[in-house]
Amino acid sequence: MFRRAVELATAGTGQPAAAGAIAGAVTGAALGTAALPPEWRTRLDAGDVVSETAERWLREVGAPPAA
Numbered sequence: 001m002f003r004r005a006v007e008l009a010t011a012g013t014g015q016p017a018a019a020g021a022i023a024g025a026v027t028g029a030a031l032g033t034a035a036l037p038p039e040w041r042t043r044l045d046a047g048d049v050v051s052e053t054a055e056r057w058l059r060e061v062g063a064p065p066a067a
Helices: 002-010 016-031 038-043 047-061
Strands: none
Touching: 002 016, 038 047
């Protein structure tokens, strides 16, 4: 689902990077990091830094309430 959301957002737009970033952020927030395709996570520049920062933020702020 994550991959499809990003693919749909980036197809047919004049700003594919922005559309993909927004779709990825919203879909990732809704579905969690487990929804990201594994091959995308391993190719992400500084992926470990992103994961550590997100985990630290969640510990300090707390997880969002369940919908």
